Amino acid sequence: MRSLSIASTGMLAQQLNVEVISNNIANVNTTGFKRQRAEFQDLLYQNLRRVGSNSSDAGTVVPSGIQVGVGVKTASVYRITEQGDLTVTENALDISIQGKGYFRVELPDGQTGYTRAGSFQLSANGEIVTADGYRLLPGIAIDPQAISVTVNASGEVIQKLDGQVDAAIAGQIDLATFANEAGLEAMGDNIYKETTASGAATTATPGNAGYGTLRQGFLETSNVNVVAELTNLITAQRAYEMNSKVIQTSDQMLQTLTQMR
Secondary structure (H helix, E strand, C coil), rough: CHHHHHHHHHHCCCCCCCCHHHHHCCCCCCCCCCEEEEEEEECCCCEECCCCCEECCCEEEECCCEEEECCCEEEEEECCCCCCCEEEEECCCCEEEEEEEEEEECCCCCCCEECCCCEEEEECCCCCEEEEEHHHHHHHHCCEEEEEECCCCCCCCEEEEEECCCCCCEECCCCEECCCCHHHEEECCCCCEEECCCCCEEEEECCCCCCEEEECCEEEEECHHHHHHHHHHHHHHHHHHHHHHHHHHHHHHHHHHHHCC
């Protein structure tokens, strides 16, 4: 019976759906996290009577035919990159992006990673780094004698030194954008990597056309909507139960056949 294998593909699909939803809920408090959505496609069809084929020698055509589907498959797990809310931290090195763009960081292997999590700190030599010590690109070092650090909307890092009247620019933060943000590869630790699907990174100063601006003293929260995720979780659970019911029904039908005399 096809229904056994069809329902099993449905259960596997909903199992993955629940896993995606659970990951969203688990990261509800992760800075800069972007929720994901599982997308599904129907599998191949078996043509028991092909649509459009001739049904007689007179040239009559089958209008609809008989096609039986064999189940469902996962097409992709799509990342939704909409803006998360901004929360006030009043920490000078907490920087959020309002709009499009990613911070560039230097990974241990020398490659460039991209992140929306702007909870930065200072390294032992005064450079701005992530919580894992990855250097913010381009490298920006803060003077140990600085009594205040200001990051304006266009990404200029301005430091005020003790005993000096005028502030000095320590560096310039730039942002990277991609033609297809959903094509970035998630590496964990709030880091993404460029892929062929995402396209090459394009960098520019914050505030330019197509780029967001920076907000000092704010962090971007996860864009997960807990109410929506719980609703999706219930829907996935019910779909899983219905597919399991199909398997139970198919088993009962097979049992009826084996008991016939």
